[in-house]
Amino acid sequence: MRLLRYFLPWQVIVxxxxxxxxxxxxxxxxxxxxxxxxxxxxxxKLGAKA
Known part of the structure; x- marks a missing residue:
């Protein structure tokens, strides 16, 4: 799980x-x-397009 910090820096929680x-x-x-x-x-903020 530590690698996720570097490759996926944000977690989206719904x-x-x-x-x-x-x-x-x-x-x-x-x-x-x-x-x-x-x-x-x-x-x-995440740089995504809607």
Whole structure:
């Protein structure tokens, strides 16, 4: 699992309550920091296109 920190630095967590209001949680695998953001903002932070 340690290699995931380097190759997949972010983990996206979708919880039922967050999904109901259009939010996801993103977690930095290296630091352990977490952010709860609207889906569009989370995609922008991760550099993905909607």
């Amino acid at each position: 919880r039922p309550r967050g999904a109901a209001v259009g939010e996801v949680e993103i977690k930095n695998r290296k630091s352990g920091g977490r952010l709860t953001l609207p889906v569009a903002q989370a995609l922008a």
